[in-house]
Amino acid sequence: MQTPSANPEQGAEPKDAPAAVPGPVQMVRTLHLMQDQIAIGSTEAHLGQRGLLGILDDRFKDFPPETWQNSKNVRAAVSFVLSGGNPGTLRKLLELGSGVVTETDRPLVEGALAYVEGREEAAQSALASVDPRSLPPALGAQLALVQSALIVRKDAAKSDELLDFVRLQAPGTLLEEAALRRQVFVASQTNRIEKFRFLATEYLRRYRHSIYAGNFRQRLASALTRIDFGKESSHFDGIVAMMNELEPEARRDLYLLVARSSLEQGLTTSARMMADKAQELSSADQASAARARLYRAASMITSPQAIASAVDDLRSIDRNLLAGSDLSLLAHALIMAEQIRKLPEPADRMAAAEPAKTLVATGAPAEPVPAQGLDQLQALSKARDALSRIDKMIKNQASSKE
Known part of the structure; x- marks a missing residue:
């Protein structure tokens, strides 16, 4: 006797059906999970990151144009590039025209591309109008981290405020680890000794095994x-x-x-x-x-x-x-x-x-x-x-x- 689930006409998938290809959002989540392991000291994750980025670069290139009709996928591409992915992904989106990148997302895409290409003034101009709080938590934290870096020399107080936001949005992640590393030195340069001590203590308590902890200690000595x-x-x-x-x-x-x-x-x-x-x-x-x-x-x-x-x-x-x-x-x-x-x-x-x-x-x-x-x-x-x-x-x- 055949069970209902075994009948293809009743909704069962054929045994040789191809597995669904993960979309941009799922791929970026996988990358972030690996990077979060780097924050707690996983050398395997650090070594594997480059290989995963290479694989994802190829996958992002192969997505058909209709993939980018979804704003969530466009924003995942921005997150991917800010996480170390190939900037060509964002250039491709901009070349596809306004039918792909909406006017709402265009400043984010253009600003992120300018930032990773080292065009700081263009990045700051494009991203100034984008509110990190309007974005999903992970992308909002990434954007705030970028914005803080762009303005730290001109407005250390605002940079510090943005880094506070990153830590609240992305606790326990590589984003928080990076925010703590940067914020310690912002506090030092602005002579906020108590905040400097609190943040440095937090870093040493929670991220002292991070892949980047050695560099942090060198800079901590300089700050002291x-x-x-x-x-x-x-x-x-x-x-x-x-x-x-x-x-x-x-x-x-x-x-x-x-x-x-x-x-x-x-x-x-x-x-x-x-x-x-x-x-x-x-x-x-x-x-x-x-x-x-x-x-x-x-x-x-x-x-x-x-x-x-x-x-x-x-x-x-x-x-x-x-x-x-x-x-x-x-x-x-x-x-x-x-x-x-x-x-x-x-x-x-x-x-x-x-x-x-x-x-x-x-x-x-x-x-x-x-x-x-x-x-x-x-x-x-x-x-x-x-x-x-x-x-x-x-x-x-x-x-x-x-």
């Missing part, structure tokens, strides 16, 4: 050197709490990176504080301990009270534990300490400074200032920020030997 903990020591405990989200070894390496970068910026108090934290985590690693001692001692040579002990520490460091750049830093820190020791005593500096003050106030010196005295004053004023120029000194020294 913009904070002068000598003037803003109240922020230090918050930064330490943020760093505690990392594993001890990664935390130690980041403290060392920030300590070194702070030295190069002349932020000696910041360098010392970071080096102290690195030293606490370096008991099992002699090379890291040596670096922490170096950065701490180098940060102390501009302090009259600490210069003697700092020099002793510098001289006692095992050079075999240091890399080439740190050996150069050690050598130049010792040279700088010697120069600082040769500066006049405080009383002599004050006496020499009075004629200089008169010169600034009146435009003419009350008495001639000896050239040697001016040289000493200039040397003194430069001593505090000399460490920020160590790398430049090294490069200049290398050039003079060539």
Whole structure:
């Protein structure tokens, strides 16, 4: 006896019927699922992404023109290109004419194409009228991410607002990971320290295994050197709490990176504080301990009270534990300490400074200032920020030997 479901005339599909080809919307969802795995650290997804993009590029080329009569498919094509797909997909849609891309979708298509082709002004002009809130959540988040990048140099506050929107629209996705990465540095550049700390903590807590986390940590170290903990020591405990989200070894390496970068910026108090934290985590690693001692001692040579002990520490460091750049830093820190020791005593500096003050106030010196005295004053004023120029000194020294 034949069951109803086995009768083709009653709606059953023949056994050899071809499988339905996924449409643009389904294809883009598949791509996004893979990319979201990249955000949590899947190297397999990262490696597989290029292959999947290649397959989808071919599929998008093969869709017949009538596919694009549906606005959802047009918007899926925009999402595909913003996710790394071939820009030719959008050029093809525009070439098909107004019968395919509606006047409503045209700014989105033209703006997305201009953005991925690096035509920022055209992209900004086209996308300025498109409201991310009017689009489906994923595409709206993508558009907001693009808009934030286009305006960040002109309007950091608006860029920050757009990145907030991305995080709310696309939690747990590569879009949120990218928004957090960018927003941390927007907050840093606008000196919103509390928001910077909160966002960086969120990133380290949730995305520290992301494929892009290494780049994030490098940029985080650079952002931290913009904070002068000598003037803003109240922020230090918050930064330490943020760093505690990392594993001890990664935390130690980041403290060392920030300590070194702070030295190069002349932020000696910041360098010392970071080096102290690195030293606490370096008991099992002699090379890291040596670096922490170096950065701490180098940060102390501009302090009259600490210069003697700092020099002793510098001289006692095992050079075999240091890399080439740190050996150069050690050598130049010792040279700088010697120069600082040769500066006049405080009383002599004050006496020499009075004629200089008169010169600034009146435009003419009350008495001639000896050239040697001016040289000493200039040397003194430069001593505090000399460490920020160590790398430049090294490069200049290398050039003079060539």
